[in-house]
Amino acid sequence: MNEIVGLLAQTEVVPAPPYQPGSYFFPVQASTFAKDSDWLYYFIFWVCVVFFAGIVAAMIYFVIKYRRRPGVEPEPSSSHNTPLEIAWSVLPSLLLILMFKWGAEGYFDEQVPFDGAEVVRVKAQQFSWLFEYENGDFSNILHLTQNQRYEFRMESADVLHSFFVPAFRQKQDIVPGRYTTTWLQPTEAGTFRLYCAEYCGDNHSNMKTNVVVHPTEADRLAATAWLWDKLSKDPAGRIANGQRLFSIKCAGCHSTKGQRMTGPNLDGKYGTTEKLEGNRERLVDDNYIIDSLREPQKDIVLSFGPPNQKMQVFQGELNDQQIDWIIEYIKSIGPESAKTEPAPQ
Ligand code: CUA
Numbered sequence: 001m002n003e004i005v006g007l008l009a010q011t012e013v014v015p016a017p018p019y020q021p022g023s024y025f026f027p028v029q030a031s032t033f034a035k036d037s038d039w040l041y042y043f044i045f046w047v048c049v050v051f052f053a054g055i056v057a058a059m060i061y062f063v064i065k066y067r068r069r070p071g072v073e074p075e076p077s078s079s080h081n082t083p084l085e086i087a088w089s090v091l092p093s094l095l096l097i098l099m100f101k102w103g104a105e106g107y108f109d110e111q112v113p114f115d116g117a118e119v120v121r122v123k124a125q126q127f128s129w130l131f132e133y134e135n136g137d138f139s140n141i142l143h144l145t146q147n148q149r150y151e152f153r154m155e156s157a158d159v160l161h162s163f164f165v166p167a168f169r170q171k172q173d174i175v176p177g178r179y180t181t182t183w184l185q186p187t188e189a190g191t192f193r194l195y196c197a198e199y200c201g202d203n204h205s206n207m208k209t210n211v212v213v214h215p216t217e218a219d220r221l222a223a224t225a226w227l228w229d230k231l232s233k234d235p236a237g238r239i240a241n242g243q244r245l246f247s248i249k250c251a252g253c254h255s256t257k258g259q260r261m262t263g264p265n266l267d268g269k270y271g272t273t274e275k276l277e278g279n280r281e282r283l284v285d286d287n288y289i290i291d292s293l294r295e296p297q298k299d300i301v302l303s304f305g306p307p308n309q310k311m312q313v314f315q316g317e318l319n320d321q322q323i324d325w326i327i328e329y330i331k332s333i334g335p336e337s338a339k340t341e342p343a344p345q
Contacts, residue, residue, distance in 0.1 A: 014141060014209045017191035020167070030188040030213065031168035033110055038169070040102045047095055110170065114183045117151040120144075124174045124196065125157035126262070126310070127203035128252035137224040140248045142211040145220045146189045154180045157312060162198035165211055171197055186213040203252065203262060235328070242329025245322055249314065256333055262310055264301045270334035277305040289327050293318065 020028040025045075026038055066074075120142070121132040132138040144150060154163060156176040163182070164171040172182040196207035214220040246256075253262035264274075269284045277300045282288055291298050296311035318326070 013206045016193055016208075017210060020190065020192075022167075026169075027167045027192075028188060028190075029167070029169075030186055030190065030192055031165075031170060032185045032187055033106070034167070034169045034187075036102070036106050036109065040099070040106060043102070044099055047099075051092075110182065112183075113181075114149040114151060114185065117149040117183060119151045119153055122152050122154040122163060122174070123157065124154065124161035124163070124207075125312070126159065126201045126252060127196070127207040128248065129194070129196075129207070129209050130248050133224060135221075138248070139224055141209055142194060143220050143224045144184075144186050144211060144213050145217045146186055146213050146215050148217070149185045150183065152182050152184065154182070159200050160198045161196045161200050161207070164195045164197035165192055166195075167192040168211075173198060186211075189213050189215040201262075207252070238325050238328050239332045241322075242325035242327070242332075245318070245326055246329050249318070250326070253311070264304060266330050267333045268335045270331045272335060275302040276300060277302055286327050289330060290323060293323060293326075 022028040022034075023038060023042075025041070026034075029035055029038065068074075118134055120134075123130040123132070129140055129142070130138060131140070131142045133143075152163065152172070154172065154174045155178075156174045159176060161174040162171060163174060167188075168184055168186065170182060170184055172180055174180055190213055192211045192213070194209050194211050196204060198204075200207065212223065214223065246254075250266075255261045255265040256267045258265050258267060272284055273281050274284050274288075276282055280299070282299050288299065292311070293314040295315075296313060297309065300309055
């Protein structure tokens, strides 16, 4: 039963974990990249502080010393001073070369494949994340193990997104029509925030989830163990499966709490009659749900037509059994149970 309660928590935006402060500007350093990234940032920051203070102090000193006074003739300025000019060209150049060297090294570190990394497939879509692991499990919270190496193979179902975990100091764009890849080795156990860092539509700000870094692989497997088989044996389990699929595939656009999102809310709908675009009506039943997954353009709910119609085709993405589970879930939040659910926010 705890498993089902755990699934319930995933139907809305995943709550943020408490912020874990690291240094003044940054959260805790939770990956192998974090130290170098922070070091370079602070190096550049302090170079800027030292030069800013020195330049402003010299400027103020000269402004006062050489201000215009009655009866004092200006001193003639020297045309040039070779040692001084060489010094103020070469020394800052050395600093710039250092910054470039460390910046390039950090960039290459993040781009060069890790040996023996586990591949995690990341699928981004408006407005949710899906993570698929090598053992076939998948989840919408990213589960990793401390000190293990991972390769993320990322793809987008629609527009540009960006995978960003501040605690890992790792950010990588996800580009429609091609794979992008990045590598990670978490060094701290805990829960961290994962953001979409590329504006991708009206719900971009809700496209966020968590990364859970488990201390051991056994903890991670327990957290990601796919519940299909275990749960599909009884009706509540099938609903839970449907709910989990719904949270991964549908909840980015369809509320179950009465709110209008990118698509219509789906609570309290099963068994009712929906007004459609084109002055038609249709009973919300199993066939309507299947049609909507296979041919989203066919019977669009009134006021959700073009240019707002955005639903993708799920034909081939979900098998028949998965569609059945989703239908059972939508049934379970039909008008009857809607009465006992909390009021729409
Ligand atoms: Cu996806 Cu912003």
